[in-house]
Amino acid sequence: MEIKNISKEDANKLIEKEESHFFDQKAKEISGEKVQKISVAFANTDGGEFCIGIKDKKDEPITEKRWDGFDTMEEYNALLSNFMSISxxxxxxxxxxxxxxxxxxxxILYIKIDKSICVxxxxxxxxxxRQGAQSLPLTEREHIESLRYAKGTVSYENELVPQAKPESVYESEILKxxxxxxxxxxxxxxxxxxENLIDEEKCIPxxxxxxxxxxxxxxxxxxKCAVKIARYKTKDDDPERDNLEYTVTLxxxxxxxxxxxxxxxxxxMSQIKVWDANGKLKTMEYPKETIWEIVTNALIHRDYSVSDDVRILIYDNRIEIISPGKLPANITPYNILERRYARNAKIVRILNKYKDAPNKDIGEGLNTAFQKMKEWKLQNPQIIEKDDSVCVIIAHIPLANSSDLILQFLKNNEEITNKQARDITGIKSENQVKNEFYKLREGGYIEKVPGKGGAASAWRLKK
Incomplete structure (x- = not known):
């Protein structure tokens, strides 16, 4: 097994590192049962790391004395054998x-455990x-089943729906x-x-x-399995109720x-107007392929055991697409473009049989979404995993830096306002835009337009 020699500085950082959702540390006297407990918790949740051989701060307040590993590596063998007992x-x-x-x-024994595809x-x-800095037991059957659905080891797509008539599927004009x-x-x-769309023995869809x-x-x-779209007339991260213009259910x-x-x-989006870097007021647009692929992913890879609709929030500067359920198996926001896993394999496969299939091969659609944003010189979509959902944010933020965009705008226009600068740069804060103006002024590029103050303040190229 690899041995890494680390400096005193790195050792102290490790010792003082706070226990969290992704990190734990235990003294060398830890029991094998607790090793299994922590390991299982990390594997069943989002993965994590833990160290054995570091004393708790309550037992030893002096930092360097908290580093207290076994004298030989062989003494860890009994603890390492516990990994063989995990199933x-x-x-x-x-x-x-x-x-x-x-x-x-x-x-010190340093252990890294990835998020697993299994329970x-x-x-x-x-x-x-794992929840916060704790490893918590799941005892209720429904909670264990929810974990299996979340991981994709069991898919809710195969559940029977006794209250539905089989004719609603096999006599459907859509199927024909x-x-x-x-x-x-x-x-x-x-x-x-x-295709197991209807259980042959029970004749239940x-x-x-x-x-x-x-x-x-x-x-x-x-x-719930619909789509709810909400239009907010704001750029704020936490919109007020008054910002909600309307909602649509599909x-x-x-x-x-x-x-x-x-x-x-x-x-x-065709009703939302924004300033572009050339000084023209235009419709806010994103690559149609990006919208298509991310919406498709949200609907076909969501966890249908979670009773919630796919929610789409459209703001003045971004779209947020929220899909119920966490990412399945060992997929994370960081490896989602490289790894492949279909929670609802049957749905994915049958949709792919359409002559004009809405979905590409697993994972390829999302790669297309990112590539198209680059081609349009817009920043990549942002993927955020929450407690019970995955949110993809498609922001209207150019790849070019803010100063260049402001100067490009002024080459085609006599002046620029704070609002126009926010539109073309994607910056939400008025004060942050002011700072961009001040930097350009200090560089000798721009100056304030005389006679305009307050809300009407504007800047122009320095004469």
Whole structure:
């Protein structure tokens, strides 16, 4: 196993590091049961790191004395053997840390655990998740099932919906239209049975069958599955109720829902006017491919066990697309463009059979969304994972720096106001824009327009 020699400074940083959702540290006397508990909690949640051989601050207030590892690496063997008792087998990486200063005694065991695609349990069959700086047990069956859905090890798309009639799927005009373009030709009921859109033994439709081919899945599914669009006339991060102009609810089978959602977003954006760097007032636009791919991802990869609609918030300077459920398996906001995982594999596969399929191969659509933003010289979408949802922010922020954009604007216009500068740079704060003006003034590029003050203040190129 690798041994890393670290400096006193790095050792102190590690010792003083606060325990958190992603980090833990324990004394070398830790029990094997607790090693399993922490490891399982990290793997079942978002991954994390922990060190063995660091005393708690309550037991030892002097920093260098808190570093208290075993004298030999072999003495950790008993603790390391506990990873073999975790089920299913856990993937982890570890190394030994040795400080170059003599007062830092022994080896510290450093363990890194990635977010796992599985739900893991200890040797005693206990399941834990990480919440803040704690490893908490899951005991309720429904909570354990929610974890399985969240990870994608079990997909809600396969759940049966007894209150729905099978005819709403296999006699659907939507399904018949879909099958016309499918080769080889097949009977609608046969197709539903073979694709498990209807349980053949019980003759009950599944969630996937209803989402794909029911005229209005929202009317029969027990969980929310529509799209809600809200238009806010503001750029603020936390809009007030007064900023809400209107809301729209869209429903329908997935293929149709993707299209009408994208069309509605484009329609709403066509009413929003912003200044561009050339000094023209124009419609706020984003690459249509970016909107299409991110909306498609939000609808086909969401966790349908979470009873909530996909929410789309349209502001004066950005779009936020919020998909219910966390990222599945070992997908994170940082590796989402490289790794592939389909929570709702059946939905993904069947939508891909359409002649004009809305979804590309898994993961490729999101890569297209990012690439198109670069081609339009706009900043990449931002992906934020929250407690029960994933939010993708498509911001109207150019790649060019703010000073260049302001000067470009002034080459085509006699003056620029704070609001115009905020439009072209994507900066939300009036004060931050003022700072940009001041920097350009100090550089000898611009000056204030005489006779204009307060809200009417403007700047021009220095004469």
């Amino acid at each position: 299913p087998t856990l993937s982890y990486k570890c190394c030994f840390l040795k400080c170059t200063e003599p007062e830092y005694k022994g080896y 893991h349990e200890t040797a005693k069959g206990k399941i834990y998740i 239209s879909f099958l016309k373009d499918l080769s080889p030709q097949t009977d609608s009921l046969e197709f539903c049975f073979s 599944t969630v996937a069958g209803l989402l794909l081919f029911s005229v209005n899945p929202s009317s029969v599914l027990p969980r 429903e329908g089978p997935l293929y149709k829902l993707i299209k009408i959602t994208c069309d509605k977003i484009v329609e709403i």
